[in-house]
Amino acid sequence: MAALTSTATERETPSLMRRFGAYLYNHPNLSLILLLLLPLGWLLIVYLGSIGALLVQSFFSIDDFSGRIIREFSLRTYQDLFTQAHFDIFLRTAIMAAAVTIAAAIIAFPLAYYMARFANNRTRGILYLLVMVPLWSSYLVRVYAWKLILADEGIITWAFSAVGLRGVLDAVLAIPLIGGRTLSFSFIGMFLVFVYIWLPYMILPINAALERVPKSLIEASSDLGAPPGYTFRKVILPLAIPGVVAGSIFTFSLTLGDYIIPQIIGNSSFFIGGAVYSYQGTAGNIPLAAAFTVVPIVIMIVYLMIAKRLGAFDAL
Amino acid sequence: MTQRASWPLRLATIGAILFLHFPIFVIFLYAFTTEESAFTFPPPGLTTSWFGVIAGREDFWRALGMSLQVAAIATTLAILLGTLIALATYRRSFFGRDAISLLVVLPIALPGIVSGIALRSSISLLGVDFSIWTIIIGHATFCIVTVYNNVIARLRRTSNSIVEASSDLGASNWQTFRHVILPNIATALLAGGMLAFALSFDEIIVTTFTAGQQQTLPIWIFSQLTRPRDRPVTNVAAIIVVLTTIIPIYLAYRFTQSTRET
Structure with a gap:
């Protein structure tokens, strides 16, 4: 009887935790x-607090004579920002980021597609591991490896000479703008390294999107008489687009802000990252560095809004 | 699978994999070169002496320890914060939910240099000294997204009726979380946590701005690259990093695979 009453009272006054729940x-x-x-x-x-504080500082200006920061609202820093030289930096960086994104998507798609559609579990596991290993090995050392590959005494020059195509390489390097003294001092080299470094960030979201395509959908399409190519274009590709866009957020943004690769590879012409770095560091001009960061922020916000429209956030 | 991949597709796949691994092969190759300041191809000779050199380099081991510590704490914080956001947002739509999902992605979507400078200027404005904790704060912030994405994807696939059944059967909120939700999201937490760890372990751009005198492994490697002597030591360091990280990724992958199919 005693036990019964105790459970009865327990039921009437449940524990505090339970009532809270x-x-x-x-x-x-x-x-x-x-x-x-x-x-x-x-x-x-x-x-957001930090970003906000940074944006506020972009409205401060720097005293030309003393080099001190004047903490009053002014648009002078923005006047300094929108000069031709800076505009060239924005354009150069944006074009590089776009080119890298497109190239990464083209290289990543077949691999991601093969992994999702044709590989058996074992192969898929191995391929997944092979994609992840470069992502895990040190970013810097991989960039440095490319310096060694692209250098004048490095493998690429050696390989071209070995098959007697040294002339072709020199002709490519002679192209103005994208060429340079050697591959490791050219835009071509920088482009290659950017694509290489960010490639896994493109492969993984595309693969995730492709793996979510229901098999029944593909079977239905072929049952209804669509040839494989048609199924690919009308069923698989539209469902993979959010994955491509999700990957492009990474490749685009990472290229936009990187200042290490242009420092190690390339012809020392400024990219946004390098310009921001030198303005805040050696020049000590925090307001201009802050104003500089506004440009990639605006670019990325617009980019993210478009990406959201395309359903990329569910594929991240 | 009834059909087999066409040969151009196979070729493109193999090509992409070779492209991804060729530089890693180069790193391995030059870890054994006899030259200490240049990297000619083919290498003039091979030696294993650089492995002995690194064993005696105390700065390397200190940097490795620092990186492991930062990554472990940042990952723990990211798991906590990311899971909380995922639990709050997966089922209900409310005013501002889209803004929250954007806010979570922002630290990784905005270029690292923006986050880096923003954090650096606020840290110095607040008069806080740069330390391992300022590095961790930066890392945890951009690691939240990987945990959040993995957990929310899993929660969306988990039927809410099991949560309701659990509370109908008298489980408290904590019991439901501990015995029903947690086992369901465990592998997603693991996968998200591994990615967060990887992200933190390799990060240099934000770290350069949020570190004081501390050297994480990437910063150590960067400082090493500008030194004219003992260059292959960096390659040996890279090999150690690669070899010690392959195993956990592979295990994490196997772990998420086995549950995905059931």
């Missing part, structure tokens, strides 16, 4: 706030 269940907004308090606080204060 029931309260939360009935007040979903409260539980939402509790869940989001910590992470949103972090992102808003640490991250």
Whole structure:
């Protein structure tokens, strides 16, 4: 009897935790706030707060004589920003980022497609590992490896000479703008390295999107008489596009902000990252560096909005 | 699979894999070269002495330890924050949900140099000294997204009726989380955590701005690249990194694979 009554009272007055749980269940907004308090606080204060403070500083200006930062609102820094020399930097960086993105998508797609559609579990596991290993091995050393590959005494020059095509390489390097003294001092070299370094970031989202394509959809398409090429274009490709866009967010943004690769490879002409780095570091001109970062921020926000339209966020 | 891949597709696949691995082969090759300041091809001679040199380099081991510590703490923070956001947003739509998903992606979508400079200028404005913790704060911020993406994808695939069944059967919120939700998202947490760890372990751009005197492994390697002597030591360091990271990725992959199919 005693046991019975005790359970009865327990039922009437559940533990505090339990009542709290029931309260939360009935007040979903409260539980939402509790869940989001910590992470949103972090992102808003640490991250958006910093970005905001940086943007505020872009409206300060620097005293030309003393080199001190004047903490008053002015648009002078933006006047300095929009000069022809800086415009060239923006354009050069954006073109490079776009070219790298397109090339990475072209190289990544067949591999991702093969992994998702044709490889058996074992092969897929091996391929996945082969894609992940470069991602894990040091970014810097991989860039440096390319310096060795592209250098005058390096493998590419050796290979071209070995098959007697040294003349072709020299002709390519003689092309103005994209050529240079050697491959490791040219835009071609830089482009190759960018594509190489960011390639896994393109492969993985495309592969994820392709793996989500239901097999029944492909079977239905062929049952209804579509040849494989038609199924690919009308069924598989549209479903893979969000993956490509998701990958392009990485390749585009990473190229936009990188300042290491142009430092190690390339002909020392400035990219956005390098310009920001030198303005904030050696020049000590934080306002101009801050104003400089506004450009990639605006580019990326526009890019992200388009990406969201295309459904890329679900494929990240 | 009834059809086989066409040969151009196979060729493109093999080509992409070779492209991805050729530089890694080069790194391995030059770890054994006898030259200490140049890298001619083919190498004039081979030696294993660089492996002995690195064993005695205390700065390398210190940097490796620093990187492991930063990555471990940043990943833990990212797992906590990313999971909380995923739990809050997966089921209900509410005002501002899209803004939250954008906010999570932003630290990785914006170029690293922007985040780096922004964090650096706020840290110095606040008068905080640069330390391992300023590095960790930066890393945790951009690692949240990988955990969030993995967990939310899993939660969307998990039927909500099991959560309701659990509370109908009298489980408390914590019990439901511990015994129903957590086992369902465990492998997603693992996969997201591995990616976050990888991201942090290899990061240099934000780290350059948020570090004081501390050297993480990438910063050590960068400082090493400008030194004219002992160059193959960097290659040996890279080999150690590659070899010690292949195993956990592979395990994480196997782990997520086996549950995906059931």
